[in-house]
Amino acid sequence: MHEISLHNVKKRYGTITALDDVSFDIEKGEYVTILGPTGSGKTTILKLLAGLIEPNEGEVRFKGRRVNELCPEERDVGLVFQNFMLFPHLNVWENVTFGPHMRGWAREKTDKLGRQMLDLVHLFNRALSYPNELSGGMQQRIALARTLTPGSKIMLMDEPLGALDARLRVELRYELVRLMKGLGITTIHVTHDQEEAMTISDKIMVLRRGKIEQIGAPMELFLRPRSIFVANFVGESNFIEGIISEIKDSFLKVELKDGLTVVVPSVDGAALGERIVIALKPENVSIQKGVTKGINHIQGVIERRSFLGTFVKYSVRLETGDLINSKVLTLQKDKTLEMGDKSTVSFRSNEAVVYHHPKDGVRRELEVE
């Protein structure tokens, strides 16, 4: 039985459709992140699961049981807020034991749980402090402990690291996973930080305009994005448009704008003469100085070079007029290329992903609104 399911859920706010026929299943103990641009419906899913709103259509199920009408306090689901929402008039101990207290649990049980959870986040020594006396990172951990004390087996987190400094955010994300996995809790973590999603999730759900674009393991989303949007949102991509000039086994010969041809893997339903879009990760695009010939070699001029630390990113204006990015490990300092250098970019056929041309154009498809 699935721990959490959404079944054909629709949610409208007035005339705006926040979720449009969304279905998914999450298994017990999984750590799932929901990734998507602002307004894609991420928070709406959390609110539906927490019982703060009801769907217009469809069902929310926990362990196969319909819970649409259950109010928040009856669902036994923890919710962590972006701004922590620690009660300012209560101290750390009172905050952390709030849940057990509300359930009217016995004193010893409450005390034991409070102690246990504060130990787990290493903050028992701050039990008598008030929230405004704590740093952001501490507040975050207290908020987590507070959500854990009632012993809920489902945890929802709405951008739980969003209010923290960049460095702390990276540190705490691993602690989050460690805690949740250690307690066997099923977690849904909403974020718009794709790096965060990639590093900690068992599964990523990419949302766009109230619909699920793709659900899968991080690697799968990165290597086999099912749509142009996912290809660009989970690690950026270069997009080159062309027309199929030949279909051979599982490969296509594609003619680019100035008559150049490249060879790429085929796509279901490919037809001769059809417009397609080729997606290439910058990491998979190599770059060499001067003119070299070969399959999938295209000439161009370096327009911009940006140093990213581990990588150097070159933006190359191709003969076809397209601009293509190439990320190269910084270690290859021996053959540094300069702006304005004539150079050749190349890629391996099976590292390209091919899509049918979207009817509204590539640019529209990539919009994050």
Add this chain to the structure above:
Amino acid sequence: MISTISNGIMTSFKLAGAVTIIDFIAGLPMAWLLNRGHFKGRRYLDTLIDLPLVVPTSALGFSVALFWATPGGFAFFFNSPTGAITSSFILLMLVHVAFSYPYMVRTLSASLEEIDITYEIAGRTLGASPLTAIRTITLPLFRGGIVSGTILSFGRSISETGATVLALSIVGASQADGTAPVLIAGWRKLINEGGSMAEKYITASAFTSVLLIILALVLLTLVMIIIKKFKLPIKKVWPAQEKMLSGRIFKYLRDASSNIFLILAVLIPAFFIFIFFFRGLAQGNSLAGIDLAGFLNSLFASFLIASIVTVVNMGLGIPMAILIARKKAGTVTQPLDVLINIPMIIPSTALGFSLGLFWSGIGGGLSSLANADFLLIVLAHIAFTYPFIVRTVSSAISDIDISFEEAARTLGANPLQVFRKIIFPLAKPSIMAGAIMMFARSLGETGATLAVASTAVTTPVYIVKLVNENALFEAALACIILIGISYIILMGLRRLSSGK
């Protein structure tokens, strides 16, 4: 004499205490409904709450008393030969609740709006039922609002003179049974008439005023301390019972009773005067005997005073508000902030009496000037309306991010330009709200006016006089005209504040 004074003061405090408690109990669910309720017509309800504020208190008191204490009012439905309410204390309570209730609801709901509802949601996801979440999370965060609501409600009740005098006249009770401000107003008249007892009445008035001020300050300080220190019974939670009380039926009951209270205890009594007047007209009461010139003169005086007071206090109050909001007075800011409130909590009659003594020394000083009474009234009204503008504007300015000012300064604006181009436009709604409140308070005030100048005739005083002469029909007409004109002016001000 001493027993009269102590009775008056007792009545004042008992009344103000009871009124504050009723306002709070009835006002809290209403504030909730206004802020957290999801229903059509919430905006209309919001306007309805404000409606009694446009009725000057003496007109409102007259109307409420007519409704509850005359056979033609509430008792009409029961064919009773007397009014529904015969006890003067209960009548005064009903009168005071009607005019102080909007202040309580407004303050509570403004303060509730500032509390992030996410705290309550966090509580719910942690297992608290709606009622428990409100009790253990929102209410403790809400203490500031409760304190200001209490101060306003209590202060309004303990100051009110005109409405009290009118209610007492209608129920036929002796003015000596009234509240302390009523006593002072009565003595002030006797002082003016001179005679051997004048000196004694001055002493009595001064003594009563001092006592009122001291007791009001002590009591409100105590209330503030108690509310701040008092921990709601948070240690204990009754999950099952509180869950039941959060249920749909109880919610409906709560909402329904707050609405019934608003309609029956505030709105109908406050506007009953219209029914009273038109019924009188239908029964053939003649308008011929009305002293039109006298009334128009009083109307002119009232509006002139209210306008001068509003303009002067805008000039005096806004700089003070900036001073407090931006903490420009250094260590003095905090005490200054507290001092500003004092005219709000001490009875306006006592304030007026004190001001009268200060400016005129009764018989000397300013009163040797022509129009001295007029000047004294203006000065008294300036004093007790001052806190309204400072309070509203300073809280609005402290909400304006100082970065806007800093940005304007770095772009080359001088402090005056910053005020004109940045602060004023952003704080304009609050400045107008402050102006509206000052105008309305000045227009409705009876006690302070009578305390500084017993011979002056502003419209509230004129209405009191008519009622005392038992000219109820004429008084009703005067009230309606006053309500009508203040309504037009206040709506005009409101439009000004919302326009560009």
